[in-house]
Amino acid sequence: MNAEWTDGLRRRAELHSALSDPGRLAVVELLARGDASPSELSAALSMPSNLLAHHVSVLVEHGLVARTRSEGDRRRTYLRLLAHELEPVTSALPRPDRVLFVCTANSARSHLAVALWRRASTVPAASAGTHPAARIAPGAAAAARRHGLDLLDARPRQLDAVRQAGDLVVTVCDRAHEEVGRAADVHWSVPDPVPSGSAAAFDRAVAELDRRVTDLAPRLV
Structure with missing residues (x-):
């Protein structure tokens, strides 16, 4: 040995x-x-x-x-x-009608999460914000291009106008999670890349969102 x-x-x-x-x-x-x-x-x-x-x-x-x-x-x-070698938890979750990714400004993380989700799952996805910005963050658009992600016609939208019955609500922003409280079904504490604005910060956000999406998508059965 x-x-x-x-x-x-x-x-x-x-x-x-x-x-x-x-x-x-x-x-x-x-x-x-x-x-x-x-x-x-x-x-x-x-x-x-x-x-x-x-x-x-x-x-x-x-x-x-x-x-x-x-x-x-x-x-x-x-x-x-944390990811580890035992992978002890593989419990399934009920398949929702749609996955709704929520952050505060709906200008970066939530849109990137949708793009990653569409690549990993057939369950529909959308995004929204508690306080939508005026536009998508330039760094998010650039990160999407670097990683081959399609943001389609993404634009910031208000949570109340987007949420539907049957949504699995996933907050990807601490502020949004603390604001919506129990209305969130799942929370991912993903650091906000917008204040830094650097390509590295956005790439880290994409990597973390990708890891989370890859873990959740096959568990929705």
Whole structure:
């Protein structure tokens, strides 16, 4: 047995141990659907905040979960499931009539998410914003061209004018998530590339959205 193989077995054993508690497995199950704050997880699981904090600390220690600070209120923390070798959660979600991606300005992330979604799934997709901008961000249009994505006739639109019954609402912006609250079914805490405006920031946003889309699309059955 070589050292790499032995180290791999040890790592897998540690991850299985971290997931052996039903409470921690429940946290991972919910985070597999999307990012969430500790208070959202505590409410969803009817779990005391101190017990949830313990479970989250164990998952963070084992490299299964990461914490990020909200770009919205700057006080809230979001928890996100990290990719790892066990792939322990593969639960399916009900197939919606449409996936609706929402951010604040509806000028970048939500449109890029739609373009990526159309490449990965036959489920229809649309986007909207809580406070739509006047136009698509130039950096988003440039990123779409670099990555071979078609934004079609994309333009910023107001959430209330776009949302329909049967939508799976996915917020891709912390501010939008904090504004719509429980109206969001799934949250992806994707950093906003617009303030930087750099090609690298937009490419990182596309990569993160692509990873999330690739994970969610096959689970809608």
